[in-house]
Amino acid sequence: MSKIYPFGIDEVLRPGEQQGLTRAQACALIRCPEPELPGLLAAARQAKERFKPGVITYSRKVFIPLTNLCRDYCGYCIFRRDPGQPGAHTMTPEEVLAVARQGEKLGCTEALFSLGDKPELLFPEMRETLRRLGYQSTLQYLEAMCAMVLRETSLLPHPNPGLLSGEWVRRLAAVSPSMGLMLETTNASLLAPGAAHDHAPDKLPAKRLRTLEEAGKQQVPFTTGLLIGIGESPEDRVDTLLAIRELQQQYGHIQEVIVQNFRVKPGIPMHDRPEPTRGEMLRTVAVARLLLPEMNIQAPPNLSAPYYDDLLDAGINDWGGISPLTPDFINPEKPWPHVEQLQLRTQAKGQSLRQRLPVYPEFLAAVWSRPGLVAEKVRASADEDGCARRAA
Numbered sequence: 001m002s003k004i005y006p007f008g009i010d011e012v013l014r015p016g017e018q019q020g021l022t023r024a025q026a027c028a029l030i031r032c033p034e035p036e037l038p039g040l041l042a043a044a045r046q047a048k049e050r051f052k053p054g055v056i057t058y059s060r061k062v063f064i065p066l067t068n069l070c071r072d073y074c075g076y077c078i079f080r081r082d083p084g085q086p087g088a089h090t091m092t093p094e095e096v097l098a099v100a101r102q103g104e105k106l107g108c109t110e111a112l113f114s115l116g117d118k119p120e121l122l123f124p125e126m127r128e129t130l131r132r133l134g135y136q137s138t139l140q141y142l143e144a145m146c147a148m149v150l151r152e153t154s155l156l157p158h159p160n161p162g163l164l165s166g167e168w169v170r171r172l173a174a175v176s177p178s179m180g181l182m183l184e185t186t187n188a189s190l191l192a193p194g195a196a197h198d199h200a201p202d203k204l205p206a207k208r209l210r211t212l213e214e215a216g217k218q219q220v221p222f223t224t225g226l227l228i229g230i231g232e233s234p235e236d237r238v239d240t241l242l243a244i245r246e247l248q249q250q251y252g253h254i255q256e257v258i259v260q261n262f263r264v265k266p267g268i269p270m271h272d273r274p275e276p277t278r279g280e281m282l283r284t285v286a287v288a289r290l291l292l293p294e295m296n297i298q299a300p301p302n303l304s305a306p307y308y309d310d311l312l313d314a315g316i317n318d319w320g321g322i323s324p325l326t327p328d329f330i331n332p333e334k335p336w337p338h339v340e341q342l343q344l345r346t347q348a349k350g351q352s353l354r355q356r357l358p359v360y361p362e363f364l365a366a367v368w369s370r371p372g373l374v375a376e377k378v379r380a381s382a383d384e385d386g387c388a389r390r391a392a
Contacts, residue, residue, distance in 0.1 A: 021290050026238040030287045037279065044286035044315030047293045052317045056346050057356040060339070060388070061110035061321040062103030062155070065329045066091050066142060069126050070116025072200035075269040076230055076262055079330050080116055083125035090129050096145050099326065100153045106324045109381055109388045110358040111155040113142060114329065117162030117202045139168055146175040150373055156381060158223075158358035163202050166214040173220045177367045177378050178255060178359040180223030183208050186243050187236040196230040196270060209243060216251025221363035225258030225298070228284055229276035237284050241291045248295060255360045256296045256318065259285045261303050263331055278307055282314045289315030296360055301342065302334040309345040318356075319346075354387050361386025 021029070032040055067090040070080035081088035100111050120126040120138055135141040139161060146157035157176040164172070164181070172179055186205045190197045197203040215222040226240040241257070248254040261276045276284075281304060288297050298318040301308035322336045337345075339353075346353045359367055359378065364386050368375050383389045 030234045041313045044289040048315040056351045058319040059110045059321045060108045063326040066115040069119035071122035074200045075196040078265045100149045113159040164211045169214045178221040184227040186240045216253045221255040223256040229262030255363045259299045285314035302336045312349040356387045
C-alpha cells in the first residue's frame with residue numbers, strides 16, 4: 001500500500017481527518033501504474049464506506065429534452081440541432097406534461113429537463129417558436145414548464161439550463177428543488193480551434209464557475225461534474241475536481257459530482273477520438289472520491305457498460321438518474337440498465353440500492369427552509385430518511 005501512497009495518503013484516510021488529497025497526491029494517483037490500481041480502488045472504496053456505508057442511491061426519472069436547439073457547437077455532442085435539421089424539436093407544454101404523467105405512473109420522482117443554451121440568441125426560428133408559445137426566452141419557457149410539472153404532477157423538476165445569472169438561479173429555484181450544470185473541465189484551451197469546445201463560448205470555464213458560484217450564494221442544491229476524454233490531461237481532471245472542492249468548501253451547495261466519460265458517436269466532429277479506457281475511468285472516479293471524501297460521487301452506468309459495476313469498487317455512491325420510460329437523449333445509443341439489473345449488480349458488490357429524490361437527503365433542509373410549493377412537494381415525496389417514498 002505504501003508504494004502508491006508516496007505522500008502519506010494513509011494519514012488523509014484516517015477517520016476524522018478526511019480533508020481530501022492535495023493536488024500533488026491526486027496527480028500521482030490518477031496516473032498510477034496498473035499493478036497499483038487495486039490499492040487505489042481499495043482506498044477509494046474505504047473512503048466511500050466511511051461516507052455512506054452499504055448504500056448506493058439512484059433517482060428514478062423521466063428525461064425531458066425541452067429543446068435540442070443550442071447556440072453552442074461541442075465536438076462530442078449529438079443532442080444539439082440547428083433549426084430545420086432532422087430531429088430538431090422544441091417540446092410543447094402538452095408533450096412535457098404527457099411524459100411527466102407517464103413517468104408518474106411508473107414510480108418516477110424526477111423530471112430532468114435538458115435543453116440547449118439560449119438558442120433564441122442565435123436562431124430567429126427559436127424566437128418565433130417562443131413567441132408562439134407565449135414566452136420571451138428559453139429560460140422563461142423552462143421556468144413555466146418546471147412550474148407546470150411541479151403543480152400538476154408529483155414529479156420534482158431538476159433543470160440543466162446552461163449558464164445562469166443570479167436572478168435566474170433564484171427564479172428556477174422557486175420551481176425546482178435542485179438543478180445542475182456540468183463544469184466539464186477547467187482547461188480553457190479546449191475552446192481553441194479544432195478542440196472540443198471550439199464554437200462553444202458557453203463552455204468557457206470561468207463562465208460556468210460563475211454560475212456554480214451564484215447557486216452557492218443562494219444555497220441552491222447543485223449538481224456538477226467533469227467530462228473526461230475530450231482532450232484534457234489527467235492533471236486537468238484533478239484541477240476540475242479541485243475547483244469543485246473549493247466551491248463546496250466555500251458554499252456547501254454541491255450536492256453531487258458526476259464523473260462522465262466521453263463516448264464516440266457517428267457524425268460528431270470527435271468521431272475518431274479515443275474513448276477513455278476502463279482504467280482511466282476507474283482512476284478518475286477513485287481520485288474524485290479521495291479528493292472529495294464527503295461528497296456524493298456519481299458515474300452513469302450506461303456509459304460504462306458492461307463493466308459498470310466496477311465503478312462501485314472505485315468509490316461511487318450513486319448511479320444518477322435512471323429512467324424506465326425515456327432514453328438518455330444525450331447518449332441515445334447507450335440505454336440505461338433496468339433497475340432490476342442495477343439492483344442485482346449493486347447487491348453483488350455488497351451494497352443495497354435505494355431510490356432517492358433529485359435533491360439528496362442531506363440537502364433537503366435547504367429546500368424546506370424556503371416557503372412555497374417546492375418545499376411542500378419535496379416534503380410529500382420524502383420518506384423518514386430523506387429518500388423517495390416509493391420503493392426502488
